[in-house]
Amino acid sequence: MHIESDTKLDFKDVLIRPKRSTLASRSEVDIRRDLSFKWSGRHYEGVPLIAANMDGVGTLAMARAFIANGNGLTVALTKHYPVEALVDFYKKEGNAAVWYSIGTSDKDTEKLDAFLAQGGKLDKLCIDVANGYAEPFVDFVRKMRAKLPDATIMAGNVVTGEMVEELILSGADVVKVGIGPGSVCTTRRMTGVGYPQLSAIIECADAAHGLKGLVCADGGCTVPGDLAKAFGAGADFVMLGGMLAGHDQCEGKIVKTKDGKFVEFYGMSSATAMGKHAGGVAEYRASEGKTVQVPYRGDVTGTLQDMLGGLRSSCTYVGAVRLKELSKRTTFIRVTQQINNVFGAV
Numbered sequence: 001m002h003i004e005s006d007t008k009l010d011f012k013d014v015l016i017r018p019k020r021s022t023l024a025s026r027s028e029v030d031i032r033r034d035l036s037f038k039w040s041g042r043h044y045e046g047v048p049l050i051a052a053n054m055d056g057v058g059t060l061a062m063a064r065a066f067i068a069n070g071n072g073l074t075v076a077l078t079k080h081y082p083v084e085a086l087v088d089f090y091k092k093e094g095n096a097a098v099w100y101s102i103g104t105s106d107k108d109t110e111k112l113d114a115f116l117a118q119g120g121k122l123d124k125l126c127i128d129v130a131n132g133y134a135e136p137f138v139d140f141v142r143k144m145r146a147k148l149p150d151a152t153i154m155a156g157n158v159v160t161g162e163m164v165e166e167l168i169l170s171g172a173d174v175v176k177v178g179i180g181p182g183s184v185c186t187t188r189r190m191t192g193v194g195y196p197q198l199s200a201i202i203e204c205a206d207a208a209h210g211l212k213g214l215v216c217a218d219g220g221c222t223v224p225g226d227l228a229k230a231f232g233a234g235a236d237f238v239m240l241g242g243m244l245a246g247h248d249q250c251e252g253k254i255v256k257t258k259d260g261k262f263v264e265f266y267g268m269s270s271a272t273a274m275g276k277h278a279g280g281v282a283e284y285r286a287s288e289g290k291t292v293q294v295p296y297r298g299d300v301t302g303t304l305q306d307m308l309g310g311l312r313s314s315c316t317y318v319g320a321v322r323l324k325e326l327s328k329r330t331t332f333i334r335v336t337q338q339i340n341n342v343f344g345a346v
Contacts, residue, residue, distance in 0.1 A: 008199040010181070011226045014332040021319030026312040031323045032072060035236060037173035038212045039145060040152040042123060046072015047308065048323075049227070050216065052241035053078050053101040053128055056265050060089050061249040065300050067097045071308065076101050076126045076154075076239065083111060087120045099126040099154060104140045124152045128176070130187065132158040138170050145171025154237075157218055159195035161207030168213035174237060175213065177204045181220030183242035184266055184290050198233055198332075205234030205327075224310025231311070231323060232330030246294040247303065254296055261296035 023029065035044045051062050053076035060081065066073040076099040077086070086100070100115070100122040102108045115122070127144060129137055132155065141155050155167050156176025164175045180187040180194035188194040197220035208215045216237035217230040223243075230238045244250070245265040252263040297303060311323070318329040 008196040010196040013336040017331040018317045023316045029312040029315040037152045048237040050239045051075040056250040056252045099124040101126045127155040141170045159200040164204045164207040176218045178218035201233040228314030246297040247300040262293035266291035
């Protein structure tokens with residue numbers, strides 16, 4: 001047994017300290033990034049926000065909305081679409097706005113082979129598991145790198161620097177960072193495993209950038225200010241679930257009650273998801289997600305405007321002309337200890 005006594009922080013534990021700026025308007029800020037990928041040799045240019053590969057978020061309708069937005073936003077598609085629907089989308093819309101998502105089962109690999117055999121052409125692959133520390137997962141990343149040498153591969157999830165390095169050296173271009181921070185994830189409660197998201201991003205970004213790899217902060221963002229904190233901590237991409245739930249593009253059932261309209265939203269390790277896609281929760285495991293009803297929010301366009309506007313505003317407060325400069329201009333102020341002291345907590 002070992003105890004680490006260093007303080008680890010979440011988004012709620014800090015604020016960004018403002019600094020002098022020459023910027024006169026948010027319109028002067030460029031929140032697009034031009035990123036190069038270590039293994040695929042490809043480039044990405046756009047606003048580095050990704051819709052999470054969850055039912056009700058990583059949808060084809062969300063991808064079409066992101067394409068219409070024109071800012072280079074991308075969607076990690078839920079892996080539960082049939083092959084025919086995916087092939088049709090890729091042929092009509094191209095692959096610039098989407099990541100093809102896959103697990104590590106034989107069924108996932110067979111589906112990918114069928115997609116490729118039917119003419120599907122992907123340039124971005126998201127390999128997604130709850131526990132990125134298992135050796136078979138690392139082997140699977142190596143296998144996919146050999147199978148798709150020209151594809152940009154994003155893999156995760158992990159929360160520590162040494163595992164980020166392992167995945168990058170095994171062929172991942174981008175490593176997803178986050179265990180348990182999501183709004184409908186109960187992994188921390190069910191297993192006791194996790195890592196405060198802000199500290200995880202800082203440590204993992206440092207490890208990845210030393211190897212010319214990238215990181216995607218996955219989970220924990222609840223307001224636009226959290227996006228700025230994630231990018232300020234060193235994230236190259238930020239993946240969003242709950243912040244994009246409840247919109248028309250989520251393809252979810254709208255429920256009307258006396259309190260208003262709501263849309264069902266659930267974690268992909270929840271009993272709801274496993275009942276829908278795997279016939280129920282297997283006897284050897286437990287649900288590590290929950291199902292909630294989020295308020296119906298209409299079209300996603302307004303929410304995207306709030307997110308991007310908030311991010312631009314954050315940059316003006318610290319004098320970052322480009323999003324790339326935000327991490328260099330960010331000083332975090334810890335606020336939780338001050339709040340705790342008011343109530344006499346240790």
